Amino acid sequence: MIIVQKFGGTSVGTVERIKNVARRCLATQRQGHKVAVIVSAMSGETNRLLGLAQQMHVEPDERELDVIASTGEQVSVGLLALAIHAEGGKAVSLLGHQIRVLTDSAFARARIRDVEGQAIEEAFAQNKIAVIAGFQGVDDAGNITTLGRGGSDTSAVAVAAALKADVCEIYTDVDGVYTADPNVVPNARKVDRISYEEMLELASLGAKVLQIRSVEFGMKYAVPIHVRSSFNDNEGTWVVPEEKAMEAVLVSGVTATKDESKITMVGISDATGIHSKVFRPLADAGVGVDTIVQALSAEGRTDLTFTVSKGDSKRARDLLVKHCSDFCPPDHIRTVENLSKVSIVGVGMRSHAGVALKMFEALAKENIYIHLISTSEIKISCVIDGKYSELAVRALHDAFELGS
Ligand code: ADP
Numbered sequence: 001m002i003i004v005q006k007f008g009g010t011s012v013g014t015v016e017r018i019k020n021v022a023r024r025c026l027a028t029q030r031q032g033h034k035v036a037v038i039v040s041a042m043s044g045e046t047n048r049l050l051g052l053a054q055q056m057h058v059e060p061d062e063r064e065l066d067v068i069a070s071t072g073e074q075v076s077v078g079l080l081a082l083a084i085h086a087e088g089g090k091a092v093s094l095l096g097h098q099i100r101v102l103t104d105s106a107f108a109r110a111r112i113r114d115v116e117g118q119a120i121e122e123a124f125a126q127n128k129i130a131v132i133a134g135f136q137g138v139d140d141a142g143n144i145t146t147l148g149r150g151g152s153d154t155s156a157v158a159v160a161a162a163l164k165a166d167v168c169e170i171y172t173d174v175d176g177v178y179t180a181d182p183n184v185v186p187n188a189r190k191v192d193r194i195s196y197e198e199m200l201e202l203a204s205l206g207a208k209v210l211q212i213r214s215v216e217f218g219m220k221y222a223v224p225i226h227v228r229s230s231f232n233d234n235e236g237t238w239v240v241p242e243e244k245a246m247e248a249v250l251v252s253g254v255t256a257t258k259d260e261s262k263i264t265m266v267g268i269s270d271a272t273g274i275h276s277k278v279f280r281p282l283a284d285a286g287v288g289v290d291t292i293v294q295a296l297s298a299e300g301r302t303d304l305t306f307t308v309s310k311g312d313s314k315r316a317r318d319l320l321v322k323h324c325s326d327f328c329p330p331d332h333i334r335t336v337e338n339l340s341k342v343s344i345v346g347v348g349m350r351s352h353a354g355v356a357l358k359m360f361e362a363l364a365k366e367n368i369y370i371h372l373i374s375t376s377e378i379k380i381s382c383v384i385d386g387k388y389s390e391l392a393v394r395a396l397h398d399a400f401e402l403g404s
């Protein structure tokens, strides 16, 4: 079999842990498999590197940021290759440009276009473990790019897809995907199997155990993903196509994002075309907009509310003041900071009524005010005050009886 293993920051956080990783992938190879290992930077290292850049410039150039941030993974692959040699094994380290993980040129959030697997095949042909730097790629012009925070997951699944691997194992610091972040909800339960669709929602709604794009890749190329612990041999969570039994479960997970801001444009004209005047300047500036809600406030007037990430909130306001003053004076633009979006996710929602009601009741019971609500086929999200985020997650986890 071809097995791809990915080890996250904590799993390669110390020399001792890297030695453990070496032993684990050698054990896999000795069972007769071809092994490609993707590693992240040692825990804390990417933050440290980005912090250094920040000390040089308040708004660092993103191309240079990627040159800096990508070095964390370069150290990890070199160390792991040496650790495998020390155990008597054969391994070669490979960086993004050596495999050729081809990406677009969106520095700091690049998308993978193609993975050329030849260097990996060559390593396999020589009985070597291919030790691959996660998080990094190269654009058409040869610039180093990175895939966004948590991007090594995506490196791993993309390599697994390119190699047509039998499994992509994501080794991390928890035993698998849980019904809620086990570091927030102590009685959260490990899920044995979860559908790509549910995992996609959980990842995009705050469960950082897998980067969203890794799940997208897995789904598109049908890569079975096994999320498991690097500290034990327990069976983890399989992310797989939807199965009949999954529908029986109403909610499979609760999650939350933090640091959202709500912007309301109060009493603007509800004329046709007004929305493009609001959202065009934001889109042109690359400000991502999330939940959007509009409510008529008086005849011909509407309150238009939407959320952006905290980091974008000031910029968004400035853009609206600049571009929308003819129909919305600056004092009609209201911003509320420090919000959180809590969400429940489950394919079972498609066929059950009353799920939203149960969610609202659980939040009401804790006296949590709901700013905004959004739904899709398999999720319901409520925007609430950030300080209640963890309380809300625990309350919903209890209300849907997800605990062990
Ligand atoms: P790595 O460094 O291995 O990539 P991450 O820190 O990116 O690890 O992801 C693992 C973390 O994701 C866990 O420690 C946990 O706190 C968090 N997490 C959030 N939601 C969930 C969830 N539903 N199931 C499992 N882990 C979750």
Ligand code: ASP
Pocket (backbone or CB within 6 Å): 008, 009, 040, 041, 046, 047, 072, 134, 135, 148, 149, 150, 151, 152, 153
């Ligand atoms: N080291 C990178 C980060 O911290 C990539 C990863 O860990 O997946 O975001």
Ligand code: MG
Pocket (backbone or CB within 6 Å): 008, 150, 153, 208, 209, 210, 211
């Ligand atoms: Mg991660």
